[in-house]
Amino acid sequence: MPLYVPPAPAPALRSVLAALGSPTAVREARTPALRSATGPLTPELPLPVYVLDRIMPSGGTPRTRLTGWRFLIHSGDRAVAAADTKLTADGWTFSHFFEGPYATATGTALRQAEAMETPFQPRLLSVPELYMLTLWLHGDTGADASASGTMPAPTDLLVPLAPAPPGIAARRPHRVSELLPVMTMRLSPPLLGSPA
Template identity: 80%
Template sequence: MPLHVPPAPAPALRTVLAALGSPTAVRDPRTPALRSAPGPLTPELPLPVHVLDRIVGSDRTAYTRLTGWRFLIRSGDRAVAAAETMLTPDGWAFSHFFEGPYLSSTERALRQAEAMRTPFQPRLLSIPELYMLTLWLHGDTDADASAGTPRPSDVLVPLAPAPPGIAAHLPHRVADLLPVMTLRLSPAPLLGSPA
């Protein structure tokens, strides 16, 4: 199995289990899929969620910070929603349930990663500057999942919907994708001035 899914912090998992077990334990109502899902709901595939605060050129190190853990919520053999936790000054807290395109896109990217021959530690990397979410395949499978930066040899798989000009589900080495992302943020050159 090439994916080495890191264990989520036990308090983060407990907050998700509490939210699933008690509809009154959370402020926001459950998603439609969670309300109509038959059978038991189980949180699986915990992925640490990191945020890339600022895109930097390929000659500089991109720094990330851990913002939470995301769990796929399964009913039977399919994911029906996701749950996200966040780190607060008091420890881990449940944030929210959600549905949408990133759910199926995450599952698809994880299946793609499983088919690769290289072992990876899967993480999610959010890139707010581009409104982009990627599956970050970290090459050090024994690394602390709550820390670290994308290495040039790590792989990013943009999730759908991806920003214009970046293909979803096409794996890229970080060293190859960072320059493309940098170009996406560069202002268009002026083509001359009116006389």
């Protein structure tokens, strides 16, 4: 079943294309694969990046906020890096290029999601308290991907990207209703034994 990849804001795409077209931006990027790529580099598969805040056990209801758009940068038929954009007072602008495990894991998780029978709108969900990034498979394929404050529905799927925190299986789809309590528990302080 195809994924319904949301369109990125036009200024975000333009800023990434401008950075890719700038020899200085590419040369100064700390991404050896990007600097050594041959042929044209193209930004593909734009994903909105959300941050999940306040998942602490006593922190109240979690909230999400849109922090940027991420593009996988392809050279030919493979992703060699990623580019992030951020929202500023002047609109969407290029932030930085990067490569590494999360860029690779995003591509792997997207291919895995394409093989599922249910249609989804893919997003990225960062959980800073756990140093965790997930592919968020949102069940409402027509939803506005640029809307901050959207919470994952209990039936949405989260696919933790590798490397995942200890005790949370990477590359395995989890329902939000199952994974959110596990994440909350991971942030709970350990219970101490009674004094001797």
